[in-house]
Amino acid sequence: MDKDKYLEKCFKGEIIYGDNFDVDEIKNWFEMEEEGYSSLETIELEDLNKNIYHYHQLNKSYGFKYIDSIKSFQNVLGIGSATGIEFEPIIEKIEKLYILEPSDVLRENKIKTLDIHYEKPTINGEINFENNKFDLITSFGVLHHIPNVSFVMSEIYRVLNNDGIFLFREPIVSMGDWRENRPGLTKNERGIPIKALKKIIKENNFEIIAENYCFTLTTPLNKIFRKFSKNPIYYYKFYILLDKLISKILSFNIKYHTTNKYDKLYPQNVFFVLKKRNLD
Template identity: 35%
Template sequence: MIKALVSPTPLSSTRSKSAPQMNTSDPKIEAALRGERLYGDDFDADEIDAWFADEVEGYTNLDHTDSLTDAYHYSALDAAYAWRSLPPGQLDIIGLGSAWGSEFKPLVGRVRSLTIVEPGAKFWRRDVAGIPAKYVMPEPSGRLPFDDASFDVGTVFAVLHHIPNVSQVLAEMARVLRPGGKLLVREPVTSMGDWRNPRRGLTRRERGLPKDFIATLSDRIGMDVTREHLVGFGPLLNLATRGSDATPWNNTLFVKVDRLFSKMTRWNWSYHRTQFLRRFAPTMGCWVLTKRSDGRNAAE
């Protein structure tokens, strides 16, 4: 179920050095597992390098790095929770960690320019369904090589749970958006298990975002939460994703049914789910953030 949310590659390059062992008694981890903070968000440069060293090795071991397909499994999900919030007119769009860029195929005719920040050069292409695409390599710091107010829309779909410095990355995405621009975010909102221990099908570092993290951060980066939906009702998603060819998020009916179950069980949400009944709750968040018209953040 969670593996379906994983991006094909981690969102950074890394220095070639062996990563140190994680301190399993770190009080920051304990606080993070309680959903009180986002683990990794305050890491320094060396800790960030160690994180990405783990991610690169993890993806190699999980055999995600050799994918040669641009199949996209979230079209109905995006239609329900992302694309309907697009601003009018022709759009300059930036996608963070968008790999092949397949998520943008439904937007043919709406895109003036498409820029994709993607570390996996094997995913780079000249166009996406006829839309000219410009690819750039990300920096581990999260810094984007673009001027302020360069884009109308930014997408961050199932990327942030692989990177440590989430606040810095989203602050950069906000910076490069124009006033009134939209930032579309979709991420898991559970711990995805205890990352101090091996987890089947997952890398060592990936973890979801506590559900209130985006709302708290948005004010600091000059954005307002326009829409928030918690989706991905755990038991329903587990049932629907059985089998290697299952693609429930491409099914409009499934998205509608899931929305109903997720809304009814939102009250039961918890971040680190160690009790069976806690699994009867949404597992993923979909947010639409709008950049304030004055372009200012809370610190200014």
């Protein structure tokens, strides 16, 4: 397939850009993204350095509520979880926490009293742990920074224990033309088309426990809201609940890529709760 036709299929949301890259292309991508996020000048990163995390209410409403009945997790893996602050709401459930983190900057030794065991991601996407290692894996807005999404998802399935839970949120829109400079975004990040994402989930034999859409009109509303608030609009539970309703209603209208800034009345993200089927 020639490059123009390939990109056309990517922007139509038929395939995932980068998912078929060779070793050299993946290595080049990895080098650009390794400190790509940590080097951005964003309010989110500034707040993270102050131990302020914007997504607790989102993660509770869309993810953690589905594991309330589980008393403990022996081994937990956070993919791209940086300082580990995302785990604060469930820290009492975690016995041992591992984090795959490319950045050497976004790290802490502990989250509260829990030690963090860091590992660097491999360039090819292999997760260097044994089969069935983890009872819980999280990945909140990380997979769209990775080229070979399909392979990494298969690795997540491999290292997840039977009946283990995988919580993840991803943008399902292009996030603009990644061939051009996009303020506030890294060089290569792009959303994952929802049809392609569901195909990967099915191919890996995950069971879908929950599938919820979010962040409809959040960007323009947040620009207005931040004029009056020190925190983003999605920091607050009232907005998460409102957005959940709006996103559910408008999920039929999802488009992967549009150049019309007024034609974006649909959810920008999806939040999945997946379970590894016990096939033994």
